[in-house]
Amino acid sequence: EETLDSVMKSLKELLSYHDGRRSTMTKTLSCTSVKAMGTLSSCPSGMTVTGCSCGFACGSWNVQNENVCHCLCPVIDWTVARCCKLA
Amino acid sequence: EETLDSVMKSLKELLSYHDGRRSTMTKTLSCTSVKAMGTLSSCPSGMTVTGCSCGFACGSWNVQNENVCHCLCPVIDWTVARCCKLA
């Protein structure tokens, strides 16, 4: 039942997938920093927190919902979220 | 020597690879936090440390074996490892 036409159809489908994959082949790790006043700083949509930096020398923080840095010291003036994604 | 049969064989092999690749196409950066009491906190198998958070405001840490956070201040009550992988 397989004809040259059906083969070509599958082949074209594969080639169209391939174009989508080409972007995958060149994916790299892309990161940025987001600074905010106060104890919370959020990553842009689609990015996840890999680390946080806090004002007043504070090194205690946690991550909320995988995309928000929360600095935990009693006095904090600013919070930086380090945010990464594949791009 | 190439027949429609041999073409179809190659094509089917490609399609089966393609199914494997589909998961690659949708890979994203996936991160989680692991908190432990004391000065050490370990990432789950297959994940690597991207940053660490320490109790008592401490911002001094190193990474052991790429998957363990080690907080370096004299007094530490808890350690958080920020752990990531492709998934």
Added chain:
Amino acid sequence: EETLDSVMKSLKELLSYHDGRRSTMTKTLSCTSVKAMGTLSSCPSGMTVTGCSCGFACGSWNVQNENVCHCLCPVIDWTVARCCKLA
């Protein structure tokens, strides 16, 4: 106009692409730490900062040019950059 020859040509092109993609399929997140004296520490070429650690318990830092950790406290003896890439 499509012949078995033209189909095979496309198929071979696809297979050669596929070999390139195979490396993509096995990509993982690869990280390392770079320690330097002073307030700055740089990632190797091709890697990006995901977090920083600073001497003297300091948890305040920023990232310059996506690949340099800069510790911000007045007195800093060492800086560690946590650096990652896809590999």
